[in-house]
Amino acid sequence: MTSNFGKGCHLHLIDGSAFIFRAYHALPPLTRKSDGLPIGAVAGFCNMLQKYVEDNAGPDAPTHVAVIFDKGSHTFRNDLYDLYKANREAMPEDLRPQMPLTRQATQAFNIACKELEGFEADDIIATLAVQARDAGGQVTIVSSDKDLMQLVGDGVEMFDAMKNRRIDRDGVFEKFGVGPERVVDVQALAGDSVDNVPGAPGIGVKTAALLINEYGDLETLLDRAEEIKQPKRRQTLLEKREQIELSKKLVQLDEATPLDFTLDDLVVKDPEPEALMAFLAEMEFRTLTKRIADQLGVEAPTIKDAPAKSEAEPQEDIPFDASNYECVRDAEALQPWLGQIRERGWVAVDTETTGLNEMIAGLVGISLCVEPGTACYIPLTHRASATDDLFGSDELAEGQMPLEEALALLKPVLEDPSILKIGQNMKYDAKIFARYGVAVAPIDDTMLMSYAMHGGEHGHGMDTLSERYLDHTPIPIKPLLGSGKSAITFDKVPIDDATAYAAEDADITLRLWQHFKPQLHQVQVTTVYETLERPLVPVLTEMEMHGIKVDRETLSRMSNAFAQKMAGLEAEIHDLAGETFNVGSPAQLGEILFDKMSLPGGKRGKTGKYSTGADILEDLATEHELPRRVLDWRQLSKLKSTYTDALQTHINPDTGRVHTSYSITGANTGRLASTDPNLQNIPVRTEEGRRIREAFVAEPGNVLLSLDYSQIELRILAHIAGIDALKQAFADGLDIHAMTASEMFDVPLDEMTPDIRRQAKAINFGVIYGISGFGLARNLRIPRAEAQGFIDRYFERFPGIRTYMDDTVSFAKEHGYVQTLFGRKIHTTEINAKGPHAGFAKRAAINAPIQGTAADVIRRAMVRMPAAIADLPAKMLLQVHDELLFEVSEDAVDATIEAARDVMEGASDPAVKLDVRLVVDAGKGANWAEAH
DNA sequence: GACATCACG
DNA sequence: GACGTACGTGATGTCC
Numbered sequence: 003m004t005s006n007f008g009k010g011c012h013l014h015l016i017d018g019s020a021f022i023f024r025a026y027h028a029l030p031p032l033t034r035k036s037d038g039l040p041i042g043a044v045a046g047f048c049n050m051l052q053k054y055v056e057d058n059a060g061p062d063a064p065t066h067v068a069v070i071f072d073k074g075s076h077t078f079r080n081d082l083y084d085l086y087k088a089n090r091e092a093m094p095e096d097l098r099p100q101m102p103l104t105r106q107a108t109q110a111f112n113i114a115c116k117e118l119e120g121f122e123a124d125d126i127i128a129t130l131a132v133q134a135r136d137a138g139g140q141v142t143i144v145s146s147d148k149d150l151m152q153l154v155g156d157g158v159e160m161f162d163a164m165k166n167r168r169i170d171r172d173g174v175f176e177k178f179g180v181g182p183e184r185v186v187d188v189q190a191l192a193g194d195s196v197d198n199v200p201g202a203p204g205i206g207v208k209t210a211a212l213l214i215n216e217y218g219d220l221e222t223l224l225d226r227a228e229e230i231k232q233p234k235r236r237q238t239l240l241e242k243r244e245q246i247e248l249s250k251k252l253v254q255l256d257e258a259t260p261l262d263f264t265l266d267d268l269v270v271k272d273p274e275p276e277a278l279m280a281f282l283a284e285m286e287f288r289t290l291t292k293r294i295a296d297q298l299g300v301e302a303p304t305i306k307d308a309p310a311k312s313e314a315e316p317q318e319d320i321p322f323d324a325s326n327y328e329c330v331r332d333a334e335a336l337q338p339w340l341g342q343i344r345e346r347g348w349v350a351v352d353t354e355t356t357g358l359n360e361m362i363a364g365l366v367g368i369s370l371c372v373e374p375g376t377a378c379y380i381p382l383t384h385r386a387s388a389t390d391d392l393f394g395s396d397e398l399a400e401g402q403m404p405l406e407e408a409l410a411l412l413k414p415v416l417e418d419p420s421i422l423k424i425g426q427n428m429k430y431d432a433k434i435f436a437r438y439g440v441a442v443a444p445i446d447d448t449m450l451m452s453y454a455m456h457g458g459e460h461g462h463g464m465d466t467l468s469e470r471y472l473d474h475t476p477i478p479i480k481p482l483l484g485s486g487k488s489a490i491t492f493d494k495v496p497i498d499d500a501t502a503y504a505a506e507d508a509d510i511t512l513r514l515w516q517h518f519k520p521q522l523h524q525v526q527v528t529t530v531y532e533t534l535e536r537p538l539v540p541v542l543t544e545m546e547m548h549g550i551k552v553d554r555e556t557l558s559r560m561s562n563a564f565a566q567k568m569a570g571l572e573a574e575i576h577d578l579a580g581e582t583f584n585v586g587s588p589a590q591l592g593e594i595l596f597d598k599m600s601l602p603g604g605k606r607g608k609t610g611k612y613s614t615g616a617d618i619l620e621d622l623a624t625e626h627e628l629p630r631r632v633l634d635w636r637q638l639s640k641l642k643s644t645y646t647d648a649l650q651t652h653i654n655p656d657t658g659r660v661h662t663s664y665s666i667t668g669a670n671t672g673r674l675a676s677t678d679p680n681l682q683n684i685p686v687r688t689e690e691g692r693r694i695r696e697a698f699v700a701e702p703g704n705v706l707l708s709l710d711y712s713q714i715e716l717r718i719l720a721h722i723a724g725i726d727a728l729k730q731a732f733a734d735g736l737d738i739h740a741m742t743a744s745e746m747f748d749v750p751l752d753e754m755t756p757d758i759r760r761q762a763k764a765i766n767f768g769v770i771y772g773i774s775g776f777g778l779a780r781n782l783r784i785p786r787a788e789a790q791g792f793i794d795r796y797f798e799r800f801p802g803i804r805t806y807m808d809d810t811v812s813f814a815k816e817h818g819y820v821q822t823l824f825g826r827k828i829h830t831t832e833i834n835a836k837g838p839h840a841g842f843a844k845r846a847a848i849n850a851p852i853q854g855t856a857a858d859v860i861r862r863a864m865v866r867m868p869a870a871i872a873d874l875p876a877k878m879l880l881q882v883h884d885e886l887l888f889e890v891s892e893d894a895v896d897a898t899i900e901a902a903r904d905v906m907e908g909a910s911d912p913a914v915k916l917d918v919r920l921v922v923d924a925g926k927g928a929n930w931a932e933a934h
Numbered sequence: 935g936a937c938a939t940c941a942c943g
Numbered sequence: 944g945a946c947g948t949a950c951g952t953g954a955t956g957t958c959c
Contacts, residue, residue, distance in 0.1 A: 587957055588938055607938080615939065640940055644954055669951060673943085680953045683942035691941075715943090768949060777949030838947050849950040853943090857951095883943045883951090 017145030179211025190250035458829030549659030772845025
């Protein structure tokens, strides 16, 4: 292949990222008028491109040009050194959505636009510059980045567009004190705090240049380091040789980046006015559009003042009308829908099933919607109604496409990476489809969008959202299914009724999506949605479908043992009471204790009944034998009914495993919630309860692996509130509760008693919960004044806590929400309420950023985990707030611990740089009791 | 279906 | 000055 590039050619390489960041910081945060899309950086970028084109139109005009961008955050340099660029700030929330637009802008100007996954722009620039130079051409790199200065030389120069200044060999020498060919040597020694290149400690650019000029190059210098007179310098160079050599690799540009294009592809082209105008008009840049139109001698398109027609925005109020819903009964009728979906690139999907348990429920029908108001329902396994079929309803109803045929037609669409599938609670539908061999991707989820934007404001179910944002009450399901004993499953619903109901759900989902989508960036939660909510769907889907093995025999044995013990206790209790009564009835127990036996401390709750909670019975236990027996009975009753009995019913007959369902939007703080069954509250605190975990087992040849964050909430508190003493204690690996106790009670660590430590521990937790004297007093069973004294002392010793609490509450009062370190917003609707509500809201506001940040951290870890353990015989099974449980082949335990721990401990990177390191403890065993 | 109770982090 | 108080969840049994 011969190239046309050669002598006489002049290549311009523009550092796109530099343009973007300069544009972003130079301009105020402009937004597009019609939908609020942040657009400031794009505007600045276009201005700079325009100016560049203008300035380079003369006789010196380049023959070839390209704008080069960075792509992805992980490059080969991260593999060399995992801390490379680790202290880089996360991209600002309002800049993110502008990144793809800058690429579009470049193309609109008809300038080549290049980027390559895994490489920095600088490497591509280096590769192209070398190719062009070697071909005999001339190169100008439009950038002032010092990292590019190593490329300057014969035929290659840089141009600082900001200062309007050329940078040649002399310019490089001025900056580094050496010529371009030795720049990397100087950089390797001097390091770079911005990119986190370590270099040689204590040596800056000046010293580095001095040394390099004296010894010729870095390698000679390092080989002859012994000769250096200054002892400190000599020692550094001898001891840090490896680090310096690594630094050189980090700063050295890759001049052989594998490119999928050639210099000839970069030949300068005239702008195509139509495309350029269309882009500028779409961005709604009025002045710039006009100016460029004038220059090109074309007419500027009119930019409407009225909100522009945007793809993700309802065009007008289209009424809900069931007569526009089509019942699709055969392949022929389905085809037009598939065509529309492919044309649009998105579709709202909803499934109807025989039940709410995704691991058991059968698929009954599928509804689709591509534009508001028109939707279809594809019935698949509806049963003939009783009137049609006197012999029961086992026969399939007439007029339905065979399930396999429908799935075969839909599968390519549902799995097409270029078609977005929109759902309300997509995890449910994805799990159903997965059981029928369809892997739905990519997805958007209106429930998760609502949660990201309105967490804490209201629920995120479809009915709530439809009423609130579409002003429409969906058809209720109750009349179709009935309730109680006579309730039927969806497959028994007549197809006509089902069509009206099901198609409407898809219609609502699409409308909600159009409503929410453009708002995500307006309220700055795009990153939260895209990194903490949506990616969790496939991860949780896999965990839930995999399930955890639970041994029925173990549970059954325990149930029997509990039943026996309970019977004995019950008899004793009745004896002590002098009558038989229902021990499980708090009301009856209260009367026995406080009326019949006249024990002290009888307090009536708001319903007029005595309270008989564990703490009250605990106090009463010193007075009488009965309360202790009841406490014991209650513990057994709880363990039996909630765990050993109920868990058995949740063992899936097909898989022999228990499949919980995680709710992503269940907790206001960002935590997950586990239901059906709840596997996040399996007993552990008492010895008897803990034994239930012995029933959670690994398959033969495997073990369970538990990795949990150590004190994650206190670490986050130390970071957020900026408590130096706490940070230091974590850095030193101290026992944090003992250290707190030592600080507060002036007890040296080596004289610490368990009781003092216990009190400090209660205070540490109290702080996370928004401490009060009353609460602490009750928890520690000490006088309220004493508890208040502890708290005062705590605030005195750790003054940042008070400030954090006050600042958080006032932020909540002003904004109506609080935020986690990762930008999750938790709305605090009651914060300005009067009365007792206010106290609750305050404490919740104080707790939310801490609990929520911890929740974000483990979410990030979970999202990254599948890739990290993909090559290992390991599966992630459960999440319990600060713990992840894995099942792994015995021979891969250590590798899995290492991989999973790396992910968990580094989960906050690079978005948030924590002042306190995250620490993960690991345990393994044949069952969960041993592993934890 | 509300309430009380208790399991977890 | 009084009020009511630790934060976040889900499942179970009683009782109306």
